[in-house]
Amino acid sequence: xxxxxxxxxxxxxxxxxxxxxxxxxxxxxxxxxxxxxxxxxxxxxxxxxxxxxxxxxxxxxxxxxxxxxxxxxxxxxxxxxxxxxxxxxxxxxxxxxxxxxxxxxxxxxxxxx
Amino acid sequence: xxxxxxxxxxxxxxxxxxxxxxxxxxxxxxxxxxxxxxxxxxxxxxxxxxxxxxxxxxxxxxxxxxxxxxxxxxxxxxxxxxxxxxxxxxxxxxxxxxxxxxxxxxxxxxx
Numbered sequence: 001x002x003x004x005x006x007x008x009x010x011x012x013x014x015x016x017x018x019x020x021x022x023x024x025x026x027x028x029x030x031x032x033x034x035x036x037x038x039x040x041x042x043x044x045x046x047x048x049x050x051x052x053x054x055x056x057x058x059x060x061x062x063x064x065x066x067x068x069x070x071x072x073x074x075x076x077x078x079x080x081x082x083x084x085x086x087x088x089x090x091x092x093x094x095x096x097x098x099x100x101x102x103x104x105x106x107x108x109x110x111x112x113x
Numbered sequence: 114x115x116x117x118x119x120x121x122x123x124x125x126x127x128x129x130x131x132x133x134x135x136x137x138x139x140x141x142x143x144x145x146x147x148x149x150x151x152x153x154x155x156x157x158x159x160x161x162x163x164x165x166x167x168x169x170x171x172x173x174x175x176x177x178x179x180x181x182x183x184x185x186x187x188x189x190x191x192x193x194x195x196x197x198x199x200x201x202x203x204x205x206x207x208x209x210x211x212x213x214x215x216x217x218x219x220x221x222x223x224x
Contacts, residue, residue: 004155031211042117042203042215043156088155092210098163099144099210100171103155 006089006104013112018076020107022089027070029091033101034063034074037086046074046087076109084111115139117216119204125222126194134189134219136204142214144207145187146171147179149200150218156203162187194223 003025012018024032030051035043049056049063049072056063062075076083086106093102120135138145143164148156148171158171162181176198178190187206191198201220205213 008153033211040217042205042217043213044215045212048211090155098161098169099146099207099213100158100161101156101213102172103157105153105155 004089004091004102004104006087006107008105009108009110011110011112012079014079014081016079018074018079018083018109018111020074020076020087020089020109022072022074022104024070024072024089024091024102026091026093026102027067029093031092032063032065032072033088033090034061034072035088035090035103037088037106039085043088079109079111081111081113084109117204117206117214119202119216119219121219122217123220125224126191127224128195130194131190131192132194133191134202134204134221135186136188136216137186138204138206138214139185140206140208140214141184142206142208143184144210145181146205146207146213147177147187147189148203148205149173149198150203151200159189159202194221196223199223 033048034046060077064073088106089104090101117138146161147159160179162168165184204216207213
């Protein structure tokens with residue numbers, strides 16, 4: 001079945017770049033997503049990438065997609081303490097563009113001042 | 114504009130009790146979703162509803178039922194709660210499949 005894997009923890013210093021990695025299994029996924037969860041809150045969509053794209057940039061966020069290796073990454077430039085959160089990678093499963101998502105376990109990003 | 118609201122925020126049940134988690138959205142979205150989040154795991158889809166009057170199973174539907182009461186409201190029912198259903202439950206809604214908006218969650222403990 002479909003599966004999404006992420007490393008569990010990443011620690012960086014404020015001002016550095018953060019790179020969070022994700023691998024997925026369903027090569028037919030049309031969209032891949034990055035969500036952010038702050039403590040005690042629901043998830044917030046950060047960005048998503050269409051499967052025929054290699055890269056998407058949105059302000060401090062860069063998403064890279066390697067379809068051959070089924071590898072997705074999220075780079076946060078100039079990481080700030082407010083970026084400390086759990087980041088989830090997700091892919092769609094099933095057909096029909098329904099928004100049914102499979103999530104990874106989440107990567108906890110710790111930003112040290 | 115409240116977005117997605119969920120009630121209650123916290124709930125403690127005994128094994129075998131039943132309860133309904135409520136979710137409402139005021140964004141006129143067609144699709145709504147129920148997820149559960151367990152420690153150290155990503156969210157898992159329980160049920161979703163593509164439009165008013167329709168529901169479909171997600172990854173982990175066993176032990177749950179849902180009702181899409183109208184376009185705004187999507188409820189999740191536990192008929193006979195089990196300790197394995199201790200989790201944080203999130204409701205979400207979307208107009209387009211690519212952008213889901215999440216509620217704040219309900220933290221449920223089953224003793």
